[in-house]
Amino acid sequence: MKKIAFILFDNFQILDVTGPAQVFSSANELLEAPVYDIHYLSTKGGACRATCGLTVETEPLTDLGAYDSLIISGGEGSRAAAKDQNLIQQITSQAPGIRRMVSICTGAFILSAAGLLDNKRVTTHWAYADRLQNSNPRLLVEPDALYIRQGNITTSAGVTAGMDLALFLIEEDVGKDIAREVARHMVIFYRRPGGQSQFSAFQMTPSAEDDPFHDLCREIIAHPNRDHRISRLAEEVAMTERTFIRRFSRATGLSPGKFVEKARIDCARRALEETSLNLDQIAHDSGFHSPEVLRRTFHRHMAISPKEYRQRFGG
Template identity: 45%
Template sequence: MPQRSVLLTVFDGLQSLDVTGPVEVFAGAERHTPGSYRIRTASPDGGPVRTSSGLTLVPDGSLADAADPHTLVVPGGAGTRDPDPRLVEWLRVHGPRATRLVSVCTGAIPLARAGLLDGRRATTHWAYCDRLARDHPAVRVDPDPIFVRDGNVATSAGVTAGIDLALALVEEDLGREAALTVARHLVVFLRRPGNQAQFSAQLAAQTARREPLRDIQQWITEHPDGDLGVEALAARAALSPRHFARAFRAETGMTPGRYVDRVRLEHARRLLEDTTDGIGQVARASGHGTPEAMRRAFLRTLGTSPAEYRRRFRPAPVT
């Protein structure tokens, strides 16, 4: 099996976990399968860099001296808001030579500056998706997934999503058992699907300003298996269905139906991860009603069935 070289670019103002997260995944895979990865870091001038949290990282060398890697990883952080021109120019020349090109969080910004995301689907931290789309209209920005694969280019959302993406790459390279061993060691799931949303429903939606609507949001969360149709929710809020639907969307940013769908899906996921309840029981408790209805919801949103989700994402005992 050929050894894959992994190069992580480092620079002032990077988010430390964007580097250390993927490094721990690839290093864990190397321990599991010796000779699988050779990990290096490089800064624009070879000197130490200071992360956004104040940590100082000492790289292995400079970008100018770095060999073209198999997997090139560009982290995010405050230092990507106005990226170092030396980094952007180096990426412009060397990025296309990498077998795999990866960004974590706002590391997508220097990739886009270098023209490496033009015509591709990509994501970044939710707070910067609008900016990425505005500044780089040739990039097809998808704000929802935690990571996106488009050919040999992979981009991920904020911080911990870089760990999910790195685990996906290890599974691709070395197989499920190697990735599962690394995930168990790090006490994380193997693995959140790339098209899982960056937000929970409660985080994705704004909190309503008016108390009756805030109460409805809380009611939905606490009663996913209840009657959550617009008419029933409107009656609880003492509003007409039409007024309720319009006000809910105006104040939360999503329709009542979409909010209910997200809450029910998240409730089902938690039950699959945290309990041994049967699929039918989970479907009823989460408000989907039937296993088939829940299966359609999972396939539509997560790209996997409830049974497969449980198999992959329920933590195995650490031994």
């Protein structure tokens, strides 16, 4: 039997735990003999409250070294948990002996606090990717991946991506057939098409009101199909092109070209979600030279086509 521990705390995200737990539990049911012995732990044991209001029972967290896999959940409470020195110290000291250390969603902040993610490619919920990166410059945060394995550490994207990751772990332990059968029974995809980016909302935060680029960014977002060549943009803020590129990139975290591209993609996304306009019209309204350029750029950002995107998020 492989002992699996889920680490919980108050205000954990319930699906970070119950999603993967059900994946392991369904594998047990489908196998001739169960493989996983699942435990739910918290630093003090007893009742833990999830953000959805459900209260679950936990065992006190001791002897983490006895587990095969440790799964750290995310959720609003993960910020407090990342500052719980007792928890962090136990994770740090036991990690080298544990075959698999896993974080779901914002559980990555806890693994980061335990120093386990330094110099590693990692992921987290799309809405927290920037925050995770800013909190620790030694991480290599990849906001598109559904999960990333690096040595004995695996991090996953937001919430339900924990199920994609758990299927991958089961495939590793007992093979593809069982993993596929578990997916069928839970009515989830064995391989989710496309990455996490397709779910992410537009996170472009134009700088504060007094920033020289604030109005410029708003204008690009409001009218992505106008002429936003660098020469024109630089002229508008009365800078040389070189200065403009340098200062704009520092202020927004994106080059002017990338910023305009993101604004255009976002405009196209909203049109695909909310209208039934055809691709010609959407390309025109969002500032792409042709439907073909829109299609190519969209695919590069989302790893799926505009048509697939509309199917999943439109209507």
